[in-house]
Amino acid sequence: MPVEKISSLQNPRLKELVRLRDRRPRDEAGVFLIEGYREIRRALEKQVKLQELYFAPDWFLGENEPALIEQARAAGAQLFELTKEAFAKVAYRERPDGLLAVAPQWSRTLADLVLPAVPFLLVVEAIEKPGNLGTILRSADAAGCHAVIVCDPVTDLFNPNVVRASTGVLFSVPCVVGDSAGVLAWLHGKKIRTVATTPAAATVYSTADLRGPLALVMGSEQYGLSEFWLKNADLPVRIPMAGQADSLNVAMAAIIALFEAVRQRSL
């Protein structure tokens, strides 16, 4: 398949790429954007099926881009070579590296999750900022969580800034989206204990038993956990904080709780 060249800033494909930054057109088209060498390489490693790859050699930062492009082509991606100006129009990063891919969205349900005998899950509720959701995915990956369950999502998993902030973890850690009631029922059915972090809890997180089948539950940035999880979680815990009341954001609280669980589970 020949490489199509795009230099006109009026090319409809460029307009479509810009439109895909927004959720509605993204969901309607059932695709999403992956920008950057590292992220595209990881997508290919994890068998994400790239439909289209847009590249602009004028923006390349290294020597390895042609090999990556060849890999994408071999995996079935349609290739487009852009001029520097054309790529500047479609890049959503401040410092583009000349690589932007389009891939199909996927959807996983709770029923799709394959879990080990002693599952270790992270449940996050209504996270608003894509950057926080991406960072939380990285933390869950580093902690070895078997899955991340996103309840009642405000930001969608395929937001370009989630893809970016997750540094490609989105392609490796299983992520499932669900409503809180359905997720709780599923966790109960699997006999997975829910430990929810909230500043109002009496128990300090590190004194709670975080071994065994576990789902850590974290609330949204602005409102914390909903009444639903506060009422229904098996154990509320808090992270003691010195200093300013808002020094820990949800992504920081998540990593603290996750790594305490890792510590206890390795004892």
Next chain:
Amino acid sequence: MPVEKISSLQNPRLKELVRLRDRRPRDEAGVFLIEGYREIRRALEKQVKLQELYFAPDWFLGENEPALIEQARAAGAQLFELTKEAFAKVAYRERPDGLLAVAPQWSRTLADLVLPAVPFLLVVEAIEKPGNLGTILRSADAAGCHAVIVCDPVTDLFNPNVVRASTGVLFSVPCVVGDSAGVLAWLHGKKIRTVATTPAAATVYSTADLRGPLALVMGSEQYGLSEFWLKNADLPVRIPMAGQADSLNVAMAAIIALFEAVRQRSL
């Protein structure tokens, strides 16, 4: 003192404010920028002496701005009222809230630090990204560190993005800048144990004793700790990681190590 009004985009004060985003003019003038309601409020709470306060009612998000402006005036700040367009020129945030202050830089040395009998310090080396340094300051605040020591800084403490990412913690946690050799000698003199995180260490961080006089030492984003600290730290430790090799960045590693120290020190 009357409020000076600025509407001309050519006003030299506006140009100077834009210049202060860069380190050199900032250091030469010996001042720095504080943008945003929350940050300015915290600066005032911590007795940071604002020299100038620029405000643009067209950008205000709430009702409390006039009281804050009055507080700044009472504390000696010179006031400037800007048109919407004039403020847009000087704001460095994407979503300005109509408040920008200029305050004098300060410099603290190791000799200025007043420490308790059992100090708990964070030492960071050559952090490159202002956002990471700001997040690290927040983490140190939340963990109750007595001071943060920044060795051989690449980004300066007064970078607008450090101020922003620290959400004002820069005004409360004592931060000292120094060279690595001087900092190590000072720590030795105070009999403060140095525990350095590095992926190559044999000891897992959570199995190390993190009680007693302690300085946790973290390296830079790209290069990790320098040979100097790897050779001279009392104990190297590592944070075990599942998943992708780069899932934890330096700010995430710092918060994990800090809160494990908090846990042990509270036992």
